[in-house]
Amino acid sequence: MSGTNTNRANTFGAGVVVAGAERMVMAREPQVSPPRIGELLVKRGALTEAQVEMVLRAQRSRREPFGLLAEEMFGVPKEVLEEAWAEQYSYITAKVDPQVERIDALVVRTLSARQAWQFRMLPMRYDGREVMIVTSQQHLAKALRFAYQHFGPSCYFVLTDDDKLREALDRHYPMLGDVRDNPLLEQAVA
Secondary structure (H helix, E strand, O other): OOOOOOOOEEEEOOOEEEEOHHHHHHHOOOOOOOOOHHHHHHHOOOOOHHHHHHHHHHHHHHOOOHHHHHHHHHOOOHHHHHHHHHHHHHHHOOEOOOOOOOOOHHHHOOOOHHHHHHHOOEEEEEEOOEEEEEEOHHHHHHHHHHHHHHHOOOEEEEEOOHHHHHHHHHHHOOOOOOHHHOHHHHHHHO
16 A cells, blocks of 8 residues: 555545545555445445445446445435444554553643543544544544544544543543443433
8 A cells, every 4th residue: 555645534435534544554454455335334234235336336437435325326324334434444444552552641632521532532642743543443433523623634543442442531531420320421422
């Protein structure tokens, strides 16, 4: 994969923009090619193989993202597209343990505790001019939408599991009272 691509933002279905995708591919080359969005949508029962072929034909002539076309042509819900995209992204991005990664306190302070917990993300450090942010696959789409508005295109994501993310958020953004002790608060920040 080329690391010289100057276009640092890529679009993945349903208008979701991923900042720094090239860097993430370079962070950990996949052992096998990641599944295509169409394959993941078939696996989820959102599209048939014939519908995937129809979207691909439309994509060749219209040059629009697969997810946007699947949503437009077959009514695939945006949430299903985002879940499929997050699964695909998990194949190409680095997996980290935020407990052992270097975390810069100045970068952590770029978010409030409320923002970090609401969007389930932890900005860890600058990597060159980009902010490296950790989240989990489950929270990637929501975290991405917020991060792109908050940091702009100069950020990228790495992933961890939900338990490790929660531990890191507990450590860097302690809450008054533990949200795990209050199901209403847990739902509010989920």
